[in-house]
Amino acid sequence: MMKFSVDKWKAEIISFKGRKAMPIMSYPGLSLINRDIIDMVTNGEVQYKCIRELAKRYNTIACSTMIMELSIEAEIFGCKIRYTKDEIPTVVEGVVKSLDDVDKLEEPMIGDGRTKEYLKAARLLIENVDDRPVLGGIIGPFSLASRLYEISNLMMDILINPDASAKLLKKCTDFLIKYSKAFKEAGANGIIIAEPAAGLLSSDLCDEFSSKYVRRIVEAVKDSNFMVILHNCGHTTGLVTSMLKTGCDAIHVGNAVNIIDILKQVSDDILVFGNLDPVGIFKNANIDIIHTATLELLDATIDYRNFVISSGCDIPPNTPIENIDAFFKAIESFNNKKYL
Numbered sequence: 001m002m003k004f005s006v007d008k009w010k011a012e013i014i015s016f017k018g019r020k021a022m023p024i025m026s027y028p029g030l031s032l033i034n035r036d037i038i039d040m041v042t043n044g045e046v047q048y049k050c051i052r053e054l055a056k057r058y059n060t061i062a063c064s065t066m067i068m069e070l071s072i073e074a075e076i077f078g079c080k081i082r083y084t085k086d087e088i089p090t091v092v093e094g095v096v097k098s099l100d101d102v103d104k105l106e107e108p109m110i111g112d113g114r115t116k117e118y119l120k121a122a123r124l125l126i127e128n129v130d131d132r133p134v135l136g137g138i139i140g141p142f143s144l145a146s147r148l149y150e151i152s153n154l155m156m157d158i159l160i161n162p163d164a165s166a167k168l169l170k171k172c173t174d175f176l177i178k179y180s181k182a183f184k185e186a187g188a189n190g191i192i193i194a195e196p197a198a199g200l201l202s203s204d205l206c207d208e209f210s211s212k213y214v215r216r217i218v219e220a221v222k223d224s225n226f227m228v229i230l231h232n233c234g235h236t237t238g239l240v241t242s243m244l245k246t247g248c249d250a251i252h253v254g255n256a257v258n259i260i261d262i263l264k265q266v267s268d269d270i271l272v273f274g275n276l277d278p279v280g281i282f283k284n285a286n287i288d289i290i291h292t293a294t295l296e297l298l299d300a301t302i303d304y305r306n307f308v309i310s311s312g313c314d315i316p317p318n319t320p321i322e323n324i325d326a327f328f329k330a331i332e333s334f335n336n337k338k339y340l
Helices: 006-015 027-033 037-042 044-057 072-077 099-104 115-128 141-148 151-160 162-186 196-200 203-221 237-244 259-263 278-283 287-300 321-339
Strands: 080-084 087-093 134-139 190-194 227-232 250-253 271-276 307-311
Touching (some): 006 271, 027 037, 027 044, 027 321, 037 044, 044 115, 072 087, 072 115, 072 134, 115 134, 115 162, 134 141, 134 162, 141 151, 141 162, 141 196, 141 203, 151 203, 162 190, 162 203, 196 227, 203 237, 227 237, 250 259, 259 271, 259 287, 278 287, 287 307, 287 321
Parallel strands (some): 250 271
Antiparallel strands (some): 080 087
8 A cells, every 4th residue: 555645645636627625524334234323333343334334435645534523532540431322422520530530540551441342443454454644533632621620610720720621631632642653553644633622712812722742642643644634614714824833734724614714814725624413404404405505615615735634523423314415416516516
């Protein structure tokens, strides 16, 4: 297999006479393999099969193991997680009760808990998908800290106890660097870092308590063959500059923002992914509305060659597969009409 080049991959997307797509989706594949959510989030082989079936069906520009339930890393740090058969796991109790607990917080081993299964899914994809890059997925440092230590407490303590808050973020970042390196060592072509909690921060606080630490991860793993995409589905219009300070190859934004307001702030060599509503459009709309919404977003962004159409966040479970079909059919229609 030829060695993957980040620059070449980005250049091919930007120069393509049409539009490429990479919705963040894994759960919609469950209906294709007749499995439940609990199987997806606890079994790497099921996760692989689900993502592989989606890759066979849709012409996406990458395969990703990123499932934004964002409890995996918090769980192995010791947080209590709620599991049910048909719902996404959620953190119900953090492990840090006050910042005095940070020194006692033990850094878990890579391969503990469900990280083993997510790395297995990545390895299986790498072994069996050779027509597009494979991306791993991790939570961002501020978002992990906000699960270990309840978000309202963290938001207060970054103001009144910034040094202790920084100690927590450093511990989170040290672990996330190792987890990112594990995806790289497994053969992945990059990672998506999901940092939605940073959408609650001002630009200055985002610099200090999110982007600074994300940059450490980027610097530890990014190279000419391994990319980093930074996702934040919050109110990111005022955070774009901070997000770009991380040195990431691309940013992925949610439907809380006007994508044009984001694109105007980004140089044309940085990819921008977004931002159809994953619930209101992908899951709950009918195929005609999905078709129209997709075309409208493509028309609105036609002057931005660095734009990749995507969902604003992870497409949720129980999204009808025909809705995903409608999205890709609209892209095909747009490309045929505009460029062929």
